[in-house]
Amino acid sequence: MLRPQDTATRERKRLDGLWRFALDPAGEGRTARWFGGPLAGAREMAVPASFNDIAADSAVREYVGDVWYQTEVRVPRGWDGRRIVLHFESATHRATVWAGDTEVVSHEGGYTPFAADITAHVRAGEPVRITVVVNNTLTFQSIPPGVIEDTPAGPRQRYWHDFFNYAGLHRPVWLYQTDPVHLTDITVVTGLDGGDGTVDYTTAASAPATTRVVLRDATGRTVAEGSGASGTLRVPDAHRWAPGDGYLYDLEAQLLGDDGTVVDSYHQSVGIRTVTVSGNRFLINGEPFYFTGFGKHEDLAVIGKGHNDAFMVHDFELLRWIGANSFRTSHYPYSEEVLDYADRQGIVLIDETAAVGLNMGLGGGIFGAQGYETFSPDTVNDASREVHAQAIRELVERDRNHPSVVLWSIANEPESDTEGAEDYFRPLFELTRELDPSRPVGFVNVMLSPYGKCRVSQFADVLMLNRYYGWYVNTGDLPAAERAWEEELRGWAGENKPIIITEYGADTYPGLHSVDAQPWSEEYQVAYLDMNHRVFDRCDAVVGEHVWNFADFATTSGVMRVGGNKKGVFTRDRQPKAAAHALRRRWRKDA
Ligand code: GCB
Incomplete structure (x- = not known):
């Protein structure tokens, strides 16, 4: 579509x-x-x-x-x-x-x-x-x-x-x-061949018609042309799309009528770049990439998940200010405006389906809510999996042409330590790879399914871990948290896959201070992040750190939430907590 x-x-x-x-x-x-x-x-x-x-x-x-x-x-x-x-x-x-x-x-x-x-x-x-x-x-x-x-x-x-x-x-x-005769689909997959770029394109139309494509650079100059519903364009000395450099070409696809007039014209922006995983490295354009950034939410006062251009631009400004090069669209596909803007800004995305909460051992992200079995004929079953498969199909179809998207996340924190989970996820990984062989595929692993217990990470190209050592466990005891966290991480590192820490964070009430860094204080959030960073820096397989969360956000009410989730580095109205300044010092070498 x-x-x-x-x-x-x-x-x-x-x-x-x-x-x-x-x-x-x-x-x-x-x-x-x-x-x-x-x-x-x-x-x-x-x-x-x-x-x-x-x-x-x-x-x-x-x-x-x-x-x-x-x-x-x-x-x-x-x-x-x-x-x-x-x-x-x-x-x-x-x-x-x-x-x-x-x-x-x-x-x-x-x-x-x-x-x-x-x-x-x-x-x-x-x-x-x-x-x-x-x-x-x-x-x-x-x-x-x-x-x-x-x-x-x-x-x-x-x-x-x-x-x-x-x-x-x-x-x-x-x-x-x-026009009644129109283009129905365009897919582009880019590659690099020395200094040249390649653009494989495939178009579909509502009826047989002559197809022509023109690729222009950012100044509007034609750099390649093609004819036929599919083909490969070659761009000599291509300007690559890269993190921090959202350079885009414009591919115009045209359908011609019998008399040679253009009956349909559609523009697809194209970022020429490659994404590969090699051993424990995550490579963009063949170069190791280290993710800095956040898990985010579409969440604003009054309009909830309504998209707002002003907030989007402001959020990206804050990402630049703090030195973030990436974020995850936790926990659902974001507005297409966000994907387009990330393409233009050179911000890297982990693109996630709405498959969150397939884990009845968790309640509102918090341990302990029991009463249901996750995978069973009466709960998450084959019919659910088909709905999940369709969600993956629609996500890949919608977002596959975005250069900013470098990794699919097919679920966040599902139950993953049981045979039911293994059976549920195996075909979903296969499906995602079949739909898009050009990107790595992963899912986000939960702390309840630590190294040695997880049965789903075997299917993933990249390990994405959410860990709350020093918050939900070892609360307030950062030395104990540091030991336990490092021990677990060493286990994962043995898998020889890149590891992205997709969540680590501590609820922080803005304006709450304490001399000795007590949980919920701004000082504790800083100390907690520092502890995590020491652990990551000692582990070579870690290729990324996404703090949970960019900003405070609304949740259901409960004894663990004070006016929502307060793990934001910014408040819900985007004021920085002390942690924002600390992260900026770590992520922006120039700051
Ligand atoms: C998680 C979830 C996230 C929660 C977070 C928390 O692991 O992925 O959705 O908001 O923990 O703060 O508890």
């Missing part, structure tokens, strides 16, 4: 703004055909944004079930005879869409795009009513999983991941038009 673009042959219209919005606690809207007319009793709701924190109402914030969104859009007059598509960048966690009275598409999974060809249901120059029912329920067959439990206050959503279950239309919605 190609993302909407304005090109010489395509036009798009963004449907953001205030939509009508209604909760459906009785679950009656579908049978009562709420899509059949203006939504009764609706309030207004901002799109894109999570709906949860917008209303000052806990019934909205904690709501579980169907919510309805509706808007009316006029199809531009000039779009007569064109193919007209309605495109959602995401709907969390699933949605069904109607154009007028006609159901046009349903989609499962909260963080990947979907679209419907609505040409047959609209007329150029006329308005069309768009109604969307978004459902935010998590079950054992959703990614991420969850369960609805009855409480005296009514049904409550429970889940095993440690961030608030924000939902709704978080990302832009588009209406766009193309």
Whole structure:
């Protein structure tokens, strides 16, 4: 699926703004055909944004079930005879869409795009009513999983991941038009041959047509041309995409009509670079790369997981300020704006699916919540795995052309020390490699499944470890933590694979100070990070350090969380804690 673009042959219209919005606690809207007319009793709701924190109402914030969104859009007059598509960048966690009275598409999974060809249901120059029912329920067959439990206050959503279950239309919605004969897909894979770059491209179209491609450099100069639906372009003396140097070429693919006119044109940015794993090294363009950065979240006051350009640019400025060269899209695929911006900024990404919380031994990221078996016919089962497989397919399809993405993470902290886990994950690793042989594949290992016990890391090209020595274990005892951590890490290092520490962190209440570095104080966060860094620096196989987390973020409430997770190096409104300055001294040799 190609993302909407304005090109010489395509036009798009963004449907953001205030939509009508209604909760459906009785679950009656579908049978009562709420899509059949203006939504009764609706309030207004901002799109894109999570709906949860917008209303000052806990019934909205904690709501579980169907919510309805509706808007009316006029199809531009000039779009007569064109193919007209309605495109959602995401709907969390699933949605069904109607154009007028006609159901046009349903989609499962909260963080990947979907679209419907609505040409047959609209007329150029006329308005069309768009109604969307978004459902935010998590079950054992959703990614991420969850369960609805009855409480005296009514049904409550429970889940095993440690961030608030924000939902709704978080990302832009588009209406766009193309020629009836159009490009449907473009894939690029780049390589290096001495100083030259190679770009393997594959295009697909809705009907047989002549295809032409032109590759231009950042100044607009043509550097290579090709014809045919697929082929290889050669770029003499290529400017490589590299960490810190987000140099992009522009590949324009064109479909030609019978008379030789261009009927469709689509632009794909291309960063020429390679990614390989060799022994315990992670190589970008053949050179060892050391990841510095964070696990992040899409999480902001009021708009929840709504994308915001100003915050995105600011976050990347802070990444540069602190000396971070990378981050992980923990724990779901991020907005495509973020991926595009990372490409242009030369920021390296570990791209993660929404498969978080497949571990019923953890509660909200914290040890101890019991009561369910993770992998069983009644919990996470074969049907769940197929949903997970589809989430991987959609992630790889969406993000495979981004040079910033160097590693797939197919799950965060699943149960991984059991036979059930091994059986569940083996085919998912195979699938990911089949979909994209050009990148390494991994998953993020949890502390409950330490070296010697994990049965899933055997499938991974890179070991990604989340460890909280000195926080959840050896709390406040950094000397003991340092010994235990180093001992475990030495075990992993024997595997001869690169190790990225994908999480290490300590909750820190901003402004809390203590002379002797007590847990929760800013001093402790600094001392905790220092201890970790001593351990990493003694272990050659460690090729990266991602602190948990870039910023404080919202979670469900609980005795372990004070107004959310406070492991941020920045507060939720992006003020630095003492640890931010300490990290800057470590990561920026020039600071
Ligand atoms: C983890 C999880 C992350 C949590 C973090 C914590 O291991 O991957 O989602 O937020 O721990 O702070 O407990």
